[in-house]
Amino acid sequence: MSQQPPRTDTVRPLRANTVEHWDIEVDVVVAGYGIAGVCAAIEAARAGANVLILERTGGWGGAAALAGGFIYLGGGTGLQRALGFDDTPENMATFLTAALGPGVDQAKIEDYCAGSVEHYEWLVACGVPFKAEFWGEPGWEPPHDEGLMYSGGENAAPFLDLAKPAPRGHVPQFAEKKIGRRSGGYMLMKPLAETAAGLGIAVEYDTRIRRLIVDDDDRVVGVLASTYGKPVAVRAARGVVLATGSFAYDTEMIARYTPKLSGRPGAAIEEHDGIGIRLAQALGAELAHMDASEVAVFGDPQLMARGILVNGRGQRFVTEDTYPGRIGQAVLLHQDNEAFLIIDEKSLEQALDTVTATPFFRFPPTWVAETVAELEAEMGLPAQALQTTIAAYNQHAEHGADPLLGKKPEWVRPLTGALACYDLRGFTAGFTLGGVRTDLDSRVLHVSGEPIAGLFAAGRCTSGLCAGGYVSGASLGDGSFYGRRAGKSAATG
Ligand SMILES: Cc1cc2nc3c(=O)[nH]c(=O)nc-3n(C[C@H](O)[C@H](O)[C@H](O)COP(=O)(O)OP(=O)(O)OC[C@H]3O[C@@H](n4cnc5c(N)ncnc54)[C@H](O)[C@@H]3O)c2cc1C
Missing domain, CATH: 3.90.700.10 (Succinate dehydrogenase/fumarate reductase flavoprotein, catalytic domain)
Known part of the structure; x- marks a missing residue:
């Protein structure tokens, strides 16, 4: 770095021509090693890119590893079929459009539903285990290691008569789960982290992304991170993927965008401080559905x-x-x-x-x-x-x-x-669902509607499937699905 190290206390982009020394040079940088980050890293590596994950904490997992593990999948997945449930992408899209609205990104809903069966197979091929057993009782999660459950009110009014009910909450099998600490989400993350390790993907832990680095054409060409107080400039020849989670733990953003969550416990981790959203905003990114939130009631x-x-x-x-x-x-x-x-x-x-x-x-x-x-x-x-x-x-x-x-x-x-x-x-808690607006290739969109060159995002720092409503599994679902897209898009430029 230069004699005068660049500031790490601002979200404003840093000009590449002021970076005197790149500490690390790779093709794709992924910020955040949760569900969106791991899926992005895997697909970027498989597309031939040299990938580095930067993770603020000391290990992989993020909120995803604490999660119940519901992944919202349907349209006739292998698990649905094995358990005798009929479903189609169209039926799933009809339900999600009603349940996640009003104001859903219709193209995203249809794209997600059309790709859902393949995404299930991809997860299974990465080693995510699903037990072919259905849990049909009311509950927040299956009590044991059952793999499938209704997780969005599909079989209740007002949706019951709108779309043919099908259970779509797919839960990775985990016999020793401890709800809220290590549950089905851990058994989603573990095989994916092992897959990433098998691909030789590099990880820097205790390294926190602070700023995006842009060239003279405003293309994102790297990130400024910090580790133990020391700035680290990382060059990303092909692209940067933001996968740093929601803003559930940023009190000012909560007060500004989702005030009803103010003072409520956040169903997330403290690292969800909105940084990915603010870094993209500082480059002119469009935001969407910043007022949307998931809400749990303690009943x-x-x-x-x-x-x-x-x-x-x-x-x-x-x-x-x-x-x-x-x-x-x-x-x-x-x-x-x-x-x-x-x-x-x-x-x-x-x-x-x-x-x-x-x-x-x-x-x-x-x-x-x-x-x-x-x-x-x-x-x-x-x-x-x-x-x-x-x-x-x-x-x-x-x-x-x-x-x-x-x-x-x-x-x-x-x-x-x-x-x-x-x-x-x-008796409620929640997390935020709004974030940067992305297209189907997980490119971050500028307020002009054009993609911001070199910048991709997925997970809860983006506005995904949910515009207002929620179903359990939508976060791990769109985070993993569009995380993959982000990785592929970043690797291929
Ligand atoms: C108890 C609980 C149960 C849940 N159950 C479900 C469920 O069953 N189904 C479902 O779909 N969702 C569930 N969720 C929500 C779900 O876990 C999250 O919405 C999801 O993990 C978001 O994915 P993500 O990749 O955006 O964030 P994460 O998975 O949290 O990953 C983000 C990562 O980015 C890292 N990071 C943050 N800032 C930086 C930075 N500056 N630099 C580098 N790294 C950074 C974080 O440390 C973290 O590792 C649950 C959440 C909780 C807390």
């Missing part, structure tokens, strides 16, 4: 399906047997982060007898009451607010129906006798 799906959820006014607002992430979004984004779960004694006992992957969501109820009127008073609701809701629910439940929200008959039963109520106000 047990087996209890929610059997009970009813009401808001702070005692009214039902969401189909309780749907994907719990859809419930989380409804609570945080549309009900002021307020929800109460009400269930009767018989259904509660039934629910507690079921197997769950998330036993920590089974805690004692906040209130127990003999009558609805008593519970209503305990909850501090105006007289009749809850009584009216439960009377209407029970009236139709007598006939196994839920004409208000369309909960499936198998979960509908009148609430009778003693009632338990869980106060779920403020």
Whole structure:
């Protein structure tokens, strides 16, 4: 480097003609060794490029290795077929367009669905194991090592009648999972990291990307990173791939773009500080869906399906047997982060007898009451607010129906006798889904609509499939799928 080392405390691009010495020279630099990064590195290496991964922490994995491991795949994957589920790319696209909208990138949805079967086979060929067993119960994840589950509300209202329901949450097999710490996502990352090692891909750990380096034509030709406080200039002859994750841990960006997540726990890792987005923005990149977020609610799906959820006014607002992430979004984004779960004694006992992957969501109820009127008073609701809701629910439940929200008959039963109520106000966490806008080749798009030469991105620093809604598996899904594209595109210029 020059006598005066370049600043690492700004996201402004650095001019290549000011770099006196390149510390490392490769064809493709991948920033971030999570799911998008590993897939990009593998495909870039297979396309003949000399690849270097820069990773800020001391090991591979990122949020992906902590994740439950759902990868949203369909259209007739080998696993779906082995378990007797019919699906087509068109059916999958119809569902995703409705569930991930409004405002999805339609070309991306169709491209992803069309390539989904091949992507599943690619993962399997890289050594990702999937057990041919289906888990059909409500839950956040399969409790054991089952490989396939509904993970987006495909088999619940309002999607049930829109597209033929098919389970698409593919989970890598992992018998010793510890939810939230080392789960199915670890068994996605491990074989992929081994594949990358087998290809001879170089990695620099404890090395953090700080700035992009551009030539006189504004083409990205390298990155300025830092390791243990020392700047490192890395030249990338063919391209740079940003795969540094979301902005879930940047409080200012959260306040600016997704304020409802402010103060909520982030379902991510602290390294998700939005750096990839800001570096690309500083070069004029377009952003998309910066307000979109995944939201988890800390409720047990087996209890929610059997009970009813009401808001702070005692009214039902969401189909309780749907994907719990859809419930989380409804609570945080549309009900002021307020929800109460009400269930009767018989259904509660039934629910507690079921197997769950998330036993920590089974805690004692906040209130127990003999009558609805008593519970209503305990909850501090105006007289009749809850009584009216439960009377209407029970009236139709007598006939196994839920004409208000369309909960499936198998979960509908009148609430009778003693009632338990869980106060779920403020019980949400989430991560961000917006980021730089990319095309189908994972090229980062300038606000003019043109690609920014030499710059590619994938994973949660990009706006992927999700525009507003979410399904479990969309992040590892689009991160791996468009990570591959980013690697291929970067390697081929
Ligand atoms: C508990 C939990 C469960 C989840 N379950 C699921 C699930 O089942 N299915 C699903 O689809 N999603 C799930 N997610 C979300 C999913 O894990 C992430 O959205 C996904 O990993 C994002 O992929 P990525 O490649 O963008 O980021 P990551 O996989 O996190 O990789 C980003 C990498 O970049 C590194 N990095 C950051 N900044 C820099 C820098 N300046 N320089 C160099 N490296 C840097 C990070 O350290 C990290 O290793 C879950 C998340 C959590 C926390």
